[in-house]
Amino acid sequence: MGATWKLFTILAAFCFAACAGYIVWGIADQTFGNHGEGGRLEWVGVLALGLVGALCALIAFFIWRQHRAQGGVELPEDRVDANIDDGEAEQGFFSPWSWWPVSLGASAALMFTGLAIGNWICFIAVPLAAISLVGLIFEYQRGYFGH
Numbered sequence: 001m002g003a004t005w006k007l008f009t010i011l012a013a014f015c016f017a018a019c020a021g022y023i024v025w026g027i028a029d030q031t032f033g034n035h036g037e038g039g040r041l042e043w044v045g046v047l048a049l050g051l052v053g054a055l056c057a058l059i060a061f062f063i064w065r066q067h068r069a070q071g072g073v074e075l076p077e078d079r080v081d082a083n084i085d086d087g088e089a090e091q092g093f094f095s096p097w098s099w100w101p102v103s104l105g106a107s108a109a110l111m112f113t114g115l116a117i118g119n120w121i122c123f124i125a126v127p128l129a130a131i132s133l134v135g136l137i138f139e140y141q142r143g144y145f146g147h
Contacts, residue, residue, distance in 0.1 A: 001067040001075055008060035015053030022049055100136035107132050 026042050076086035107128035114121030 001063055001070075001078065002072075003078055005060045005063040005067060008056050008063065012053050012056035012060055015049055015056055019046060019049035019053060022046060095139065098136070098139060100132055100139060104129065104132035104136055 022045050023041065026045070030041075076082035079086075107125050111122055111125035111129060114123075114125055
């Protein structure tokens with residue numbers, strides 16, 4: 001974690017420096033170029049670089065706080081003497097026989113298709129998504145694999 005928050009801090013500083021350079025370059029180009037507009041600033045690039053820098057700073061701050069809250073313990077990824085399986089942890093419980101995620105994904109794809117093509121398709125996709133979501137949530141409550 002120590003290397004991660006330092007990396008994001010460096011990335012945030014680079015984005016803020018690039019944003020400042022973009023402002024200076026844009027004003028100089030408009031002022032000294034033959035554009036005839038006279039020192040106007042192009043805001044899309046300034047906002048994009050500034051917001052990317054702010055997001056990198058936010059991620060760096062969050063990871064730094066998490067690292068400090070854990071007592072500064074280094075993760076296995078940060079140690080040179082760590083083995084590959086030192087960072088192995090429980091990733092969660094997944095049902096290998098479940099078809100509900102497939103139906104939920106298909107209904108979400110149908111809903112996005114409806115947003116792109118015609119809104120009437122969404123009226124078909126929303127009930128299918130609701131049924132798929134309820135089936136996914138209550139899969140282990142009853143039936144063949146119920147506990």
